[in-house]
Amino acid sequence: MTDARNNQVSHMKWWGWGLDGVGFHWEDKPGFAPFVLKAVGLDLHTAQPVPEPSFADLKVPKSKATATFTGALAGIVGEDDVTTDDLERVVHTYGKSLRDLVRIRTHKIERLPDVVVYPDDEAEIQKVVDAVVAADAVLIPFGGGSNIAGSLEPRADEKRIVVSLDLGRLNKVLDIDEESGIARIQAGALGPHLEKQLNDKGWTIGHFPDSFTHSSIGGWVATRSSGMQSDKYGDIAEIARGMRVVRPGGTLVIRALPSTSSGPSVREMILGSEGRLGVITEVTAQVHRIPAKRDVYAYFFPNIEAGFAAMQEISESDATPSITRVSDARETGFSLATSKSRKGLDKFLAGTVLPGLMKRKGWAKQPGGLENICLSFIGFEGSVEHAKRQKKLVDAIVKKHNGMGVGTGPGVLYDQKKFDTPYLRDFLLDRGAAGDVSETAGPWSKLADLHAGAYAAANAAYEKIGRKGWIMSHLSHSYHSGACLYFTFAFVGGDDMLGEYDVVKSAIQQSFIDNGGTLSHHHGVGLEHSPWLEQDISPEGVKVMRGLFAVTDPGENLNPRKIVADVRESISR
Amino acid sequence: MTDARNNQVSHMKWWGWGLDGVGFHWEDKPGFAPFVLKAVGLDLHTAQPVPEPSFADLKVPKSKATATFTGALAGIVGEDDVTTDDLERVVHTYGKSLRDLVRIRTHKIERLPDVVVYPDDEAEIQKVVDAVVAADAVLIPFGGGSNIAGSLEPRADEKRIVVSLDLGRLNKVLDIDEESGIARIQAGALGPHLEKQLNDKGWTIGHFPDSFTHSSIGGWVATRSSGMQSDKYGDIAEIARGMRVVRPGGTLVIRALPSTSSGPSVREMILGSEGRLGVITEVTAQVHRIPAKRDVYAYFFPNIEAGFAAMQEISESDATPSITRVSDARETGFSLATSKSRKGLDKFLAGTVLPGLMKRKGWAKQPGGLENICLSFIGFEGSVEHAKRQKKLVDAIVKKHNGMGVGTGPGVLYDQKKFDTPYLRDFLLDRGAAGDVSETAGPWSKLADLHAGAYAAANAAYEKIGRKGWIMSHLSHSYHSGACLYFTFAFVGGDDMLGEYDVVKSAIQQSFIDNGGTLSHHHGVGLEHSPWLEQDISPEGVKVMRGLFAVTDPGENLNPRKIVADVRESISR
Incomplete structure (x- = not known):
């Protein structure tokens, strides 16, 4: 974990996903090595992993920030909250896309931010934004750094000073309106931290993307994120009702309204804006009381066609599950291969019950046989009675499409593993x-x-x-x-x-x-x-x-060329 | 009914709401006259209604359209589909807001469209839009003409030629994707006409605003409409997945996607754009199979506080009604006053059962007594079992808030009267x-x-x-x-x-x-x-x-100054 200069804000590994010392292990997953060998021809038993990258080997280009400019920033956020430190700049250069990971491993870091700032509040952010625009510099907001679409990196040919504005200090749930089910949350709050603050008062945001542990609510809004329980809670575009966005010269305020007809939706322009309209500092989000039941059930379908058809019928029905998910045959194979020995699904499959059942259903006789079976997870949340009823409705549809339920065991495993994939x-x-x-x-x-x-x-x-x-x-x-x-x-x-x-x-x-x-x-x-x-x-x-x-950022100071980059820029990175 | 020059497209009364010969009548509603007298001091028994406005009395300013320009339009849409006829121009001048009705009655029609066109398809619309921009004229799209926000009128001081583009010919449901539950619908289709086309194939759009009988799907999108069953089907912003918008030089196409993270939402910019971004020609809308049950139940609450609290709890609960509606005490009084004698609610109230019940519940003893009771309508749609279950969940919440159900009788009345209010x-x-x-x-x-x-x-x-x-x-x-x-x-x-x-x-x-x-x-x-x-x-x-x-319409040719009108413009009309 890379600590920010003045602490309080921690970051992922500079060269990869997640926390230092945490990684994927295959030794306890007997099916994994044969799976990988068959899938991509890689023999894990003989493959020699490269050693962990050393920061000392990295040649970091010098910061272009002038003393005058960093001095001005220090005058706003304080001396300790401005840094041109190499590690800090590297950490803020990329997100965590495969392209980012490969580039950082191959030391391809042409253009880094020149300076990183850690403002404490919106007032400081307003001053930073105004100073950046006045100096014709470039500003790139940074939340959890988990982006995988290239939204964080400076343009390779950027001649101006580039400032990375880290929102890590703005990490609090400021207020919960319990009557309306909405909470004011600072944009830099990461998933687990904000969820804990909500949980402590009996609430949940219900938004759990794969990146949850290392992404921020501001980032979710800026990239139009969607979480695993979106069937119940909605995408972030539904969840985020109000927002505050610092723009050059002033702060744009969208109040938390359940609905409105106020012209083209500025709220929906901020959603997905990736820093191009300004810095999102606060989100007023829908929150829900933690439900009595929150279960994930596993099902099998004979093939993906049956799985798709069942999901479609569920979506059209009166049933309202929180998760609808079905893996195709190959991903099902992958899931089984990453199971730990003798546990959960693997145990179940290694027994005689499931294969026997599948045989009885005639799945073995379909084209491709049992190789085509598909694993599905369906979630149910709400009161005990509600969850039970939804499951009953879903079960009937699954059955109609020749699927079968196998209980909550695999679902619990899924729930535990869901954030580890990256x-x-x-x-x-x-x-x-x-x-x-x-x-x-x-x-x-x-x-x-x-x-x-x-x-x-x-x-x-x-x-x-x-x-x-x-x-x-x-x-x-x-x-x-x-x-x-x-x-x-x-x-x-x-x-x-x-x-x-x-x-x-x-x-x-x-x-x-x-x-x-x-x-x-x-x-x-x-x-x-x-x-x-x-x-x-x-x-x-x-x-x-x-x-x-063009009209909201005429000087191209706000994370320029993202989203509507020239094609040339996108493919020449 | 005012027929368009070349028929096929009909319009509301030039001076008021709805169809010729249809109006509100009080003689069969014994409670209405005393109610109006008490409410606003108007004695219906002595008030002399003014005669129906005569078009001959109206002095219609001359069209500013040049022969060259109308000739160019005729070359695009055909001679019969361009008109500078006075009645046509008056019909296309205003929507139906109170301000519009008063102005038309008092002959305050300073600035009318100079010419009205009835294109047959999108290709013609593209040519009209391009011709309008090339000539530096002004274009105002016109759907059902039911707007009540002043979105249709030309600016009073507009010096350029103003074209009203009537979408009435584009009125078909083009296609239903039955697997996805989406239908391609031409923008000019009015509520009853498109709903019938859907119903004929077993589908419903589920969008029923008060204006339904005289508003178009293009207009719903352009003004961010919401229908009575929005609790189930969503606002139009949810229902309208895809859209086609003719802009100067080309057509903007938003494909019908269930969700996307493609940057600031252009779809949500078109929603509520009131013609300022171009002419909406087609909407791909979510449609639903007509449910087995579609009931509206009536309830009473002792006062509005109890009604609000119940609706809030319903929204937070696992229940998913299609309509949640509660009138305050005064609107409840109005509803009772507009009931026809001896029918439905009135009959019920005139009996002894309901007052007895209310008395037993202690409502008479609350501050304000029975004067404070509030009528509520709650809708349930879906399978028979689903509707029944939702009602059970809702009934329990209503009871908790000291309310009581009175069956479907009043709900049927509500359903019949809902489009008559205007x-x-x-x-x-x-x-x-x-x-x-x-x-x-x-x-x-x-x-x-x-x-x-x-x-x-x-x-x-x-x-x-x-x-x-x-x-x-x-x-x-x-x-x-x-x-x-x-x-x-x-x-x-x-x-x-x-x-x-x-x-x-x-x-x-x-x-x-x-x-x-x-x-x-x-x-x-x-x-x-x-x-x-x-x-x-x-x-x-x-x-x-x-x-x-400013950037999408630099010449201010597309319904200029609507939405972000100068304050002066808005209040000086």
């Missing part, structure tokens, strides 16, 4: 393999095409780069008219790992658009997805968005 | 009285203040203008964190009825803002609410919105 990328990179994710959302009628399209695109890309590659997927986040499809892909890369990665990632992204999906369901645009924005919201849509940024 | 304004105007509505939304914790604040503001305003005035209210549209409060007010006006109206309406609007509410929950901004926009979304928020319009 560690796997560092584990693979240590052994020369690239692993990453891409997700989309589309109408129910297009999900099968989206699924098949991404598989075909990835496999064609693997063929093109001559690598044995892997792809797997799950459906999550159901809506009335469609759902999110989340893909994980991996391959053992060569010397030009990022070049190869671009081929695969681009192919998958293009397949999303070609099959009626969006460029990202909940990771934002940044630089990474910017090349597909025109195809997503049409050239006229991009013109409107570009115009919005 | 006719009442014309009835009152015929007799010299001004009646209008203002609605807001705010957090649950502020509803009591919002309610009391609007009453105090209206009463102070009535005192100021020296009139006996009336105000009543209901809560409707519940959300997790708050609800909509809808106010109806009336008074017998003098010679300067609009001046007096401004005093009352402004006072109510200001009380909304002062007590934590928004300027409008579902009627849009237009010119009418524009003076409160800065207080609603903050000066920085208005700067962002103003910037958006």
